[in-house]
Amino acid sequence: MTFTVTVRDHMMIAHSFAGESFGPAQRLHGATFIVDATFGAAALDASGVVIDIGRAAEILGEITGSLTYRNLDDEPDLQGSNTTTEVLCQVIADRLAERVHDGTLGAGQQLQSLLVTLHESHIAWASYSRSL
Template identity: 55%
Template sequence: MFSLTVRDHFMIAHSFKGEIFGPAQRQHGATYVVDVTFKRPELDANDLIVDIGLASKALSDVLADLNFRNLDDAPEFHGRNTTTEFMASVVFERLAAAVRAGGLGEQARGLTALCVTLHESHVAWASYEGAL
């Protein structure tokens, strides 16, 4: 399996519901470093996994919609705890949609999986991986 990873970041504010979250029930900020790994079993005709420029742009576009937002005010997240794990799945779903829509070029149709990792600090991160 071949893989290619691109990286970006975004900043949000949010709070969590439930005693399990302790002080994180209060509004707080997070800056996530995001790694997205694109996977495919064989290289394309140009010996690429995916065009790095298109992959970086697609990730940037997905994150632009989340960056500098208070997720507590976002209707699409109403009733959800926007944990690192949950947000990794959100970024995955939005990127998967971009791949399916052709936003990463025709060669991206050979991608078989994505893995999205959100680093919430230098000691903690969460990932969501799935097939395309």
């Protein structure tokens, strides 16, 4: 059995894609995403929680805030990447995982997994999951 806690934020970005398969999305365009981060643990901590929801929401907001209102084509750490929805899921998940491992998100010893989902619209979304 796994316990999960999800926090949500959003971000608005601009980017373009390289490759004929992207058609008109090769041109600079904008996207708005709803971002869900789900933390999983097999057991609760001594306080009876998976993670501090307020702290998790704050850290997710810092990460999405660092991408919001940016042209991702100009971001040095994203150079050479097609910043597809799937890639952005991994970028956000990896940045959250760094915060778990460095203790910024609290002790987190019981955390085992992380799932990040970006909703492009009410009918399309992508996710990336990783172990912690």
